């Protein structure tokens with residue numbers, strides 16, 4: 120197969136590992152810088168051009184769309200879909216999961232547990248909004264933040280009111296969320312491919328930070344997840360329609376709660392913490408899907 124890896128960063132560990140996994144399973148891997156793709160949208164033969172030539176002959180793509188380029192990245196993935204190329208994460212699912220509000224709304228419809236979350240537009244909604252999620256302390260999040268940036272813990276009602284006012288004054292879209300204190304600055308990251316959790320780790324934030332993101336200095340350790348957590352992670356990925364995803368779960372007093380589903384989950388942290396290759400299963404999954412598409416057999420993966 121010829122597999123395109125959509126990434127702006129060819130030197131990144133994750134990009135390199137995906138290339139290696141494709142090659143070790145006998146496929147051709149091409150790293151494509153998403154932002155350098157330009158598209159010809161027409162009803163006869165939609166195409167993508169790249170550095171002066173047309174991209175042809177691809178069987179599948181693995182999108183690694185960075186949060187800062189969601190709009191353009193999804194357009195490129197969608198164009199590949201229009202050309203009949205299999206996308207291991209399609210454009211609709213990436214867009215769904217990237218917007219934390221949309222994602223939580225979809226998860227809530229499936230009855231998947233999550234911290235109580237509020238969303239508002241007008242500043243005069245603030246006191247009731249704060250009460251709705253159980254009062255302070257509470258967490259305030261930018262809708263499209265990532266790597267823990269734009270996730271704030273407001274310890275008091277006054278702090279919460281001023282942070283919410285400031286964000287809304289800047290026209291930022293924010294979520295207001297119940298703070299799960301008992302998770303103690305840690306969460307569980309499950310790496311899912313298809314309908315399987317391939318690897319999981321517990322992430323613990325640095326001393327004094329409630330955020331567990333590895334990019335902010337958190338560290339990972341191997342963890343055994345429960346059957347309920349496994350089921351929940353898989354259901355969340357299915358609700359998004361993703362095939363490759365990183366699911367963040369908080370362990371709360373009322374059981375596991377989903378925080379979010381990431382469509383371009385980090386690969387370095389989970390592989391180094393667990394010693395499990397998560398890239399091989401991605402390529403294996405793509406092989407099954409592409410083969411099933413060709414023969415029109417029902418897809419069992």
Ligand SMILES: Nc1ncnc2c1ncn2[C@@H]1O[C@H](COP(=O)(O)OP(=O)(O)OP(=O)(O)O)[C@@H](O)[C@H]1O
Pocket residue numbers: 234258260264265266267268270296297298299300302304305306324329330331332367369378379381
């Ligand atoms: N409601 C909450 N209660 C307790 N801790 C929370 C809550 N929300 C977020 N956190 C902590 O903050 C971290 C970052 O939050 P979240 O995953 O929502 O943001 P992110 O910026 O999208 O991160 P990622 O890099 O995983 O995409 C979480 O991993 C968790 O440790």
Ligand SMILES: [Mg+2]
Pocket residue numbers: 264265266379380381
């Ligand atoms: Mg995220």
Ligand SMILES: [Mg+2]
Pocket residue numbers: 267367378379
């Ligand atoms: Mg997260």
